[in-house]
Amino acid sequence: MAPHRTPDSSRRSDRSRRAIHDAALALVGEVGYARTTIEGIAARAGVGKQTIYRWWPSKAAVLMDAFLDLSARQAAEVDAAGADGDYGIPDTGDLEADLKLVLRATVDELNDPAAEAPTRALAAEGIIDPALGAQFVENLLDPQLQLYVTRLRAAQEAGEVRADVDPRVALELLIAPLTHRWLLRTLPLTHAYADAVVDHALRGLLVRP
Structure with a gap:
């Protein structure tokens, strides 16, 4: 047996x-x-x-x-x-291209029906439930934002971004417009819009000749 x-x-x-x-x-x-x-x-x-x-x-x-x-x-x-990184922001030496790549990917993720509904639900419920909101920020939001901080600091060290720029504030110039449009659903969230956000943000961030 x-x-x-x-x-x-x-x-x-x-x-x-x-x-x-x-x-x-x-x-x-x-x-x-x-x-x-x-x-x-x-x-x-x-x-x-x-x-x-x-x-x-x-x-x-x-x-x-x-x-x-x-x-x-x-x-x-x-x-x-075998892909490079773990959803990190690439560092090819071209900050504009790198940011446009990752913001386009963010647009695709926010528009993905499989992710959109639970993301909206967690964001809304986090406003009502402070403990859940803190968990949402700590476990989901902050790790993604830190990727932007790392990339922007690298651009500062390379002399591409102004030294007086606070990366934590600067990343909001990139993320907040996409989030605002996604939350309100007033206008389409597209790759073209993501590219425009990067273009406008970099005008204030880059070292000027």
Whole structure:
């Protein structure tokens, strides 16, 4: 007789968590955050409602964890494909080209239906729930903003960007316009707009001849 194997509870838990993450992201994309419920996530994931409540206190917490997991998986796929960096900003020596490349990628990400709904939901819920908002900033927003700080400081060291520029303030000249247009949905968020934002921002940042 084959030896009896004890079920691997950790592997089962990982499968359940992944199923819950995928269900939360899918439901928010399909029906919106307001109509997404713990019961709906549980049914979609094929788990009991109490399983979710054992790991997370609310659907917002589930969505936050799901989004962090999705980001980690995407980064792992980039690494596995042998791509350079981990969503970092390239440093080719041409700041304008590098910023336009990454802002165009940001436009694509914000316009991606799979990411748009959960990102909007987390941003809105973070305003109501300060603890969730702080987690959103710490885990999702700040790491991305730090990439801009690093690239702009490198441009300062190369003598391309003015020495008196604060990179943390300067990055807002690039990010804030895209976020504003995306949040309000007043005008299309396009590559051409991203390029224009870079052009206007650099007029104030670069060392003038």
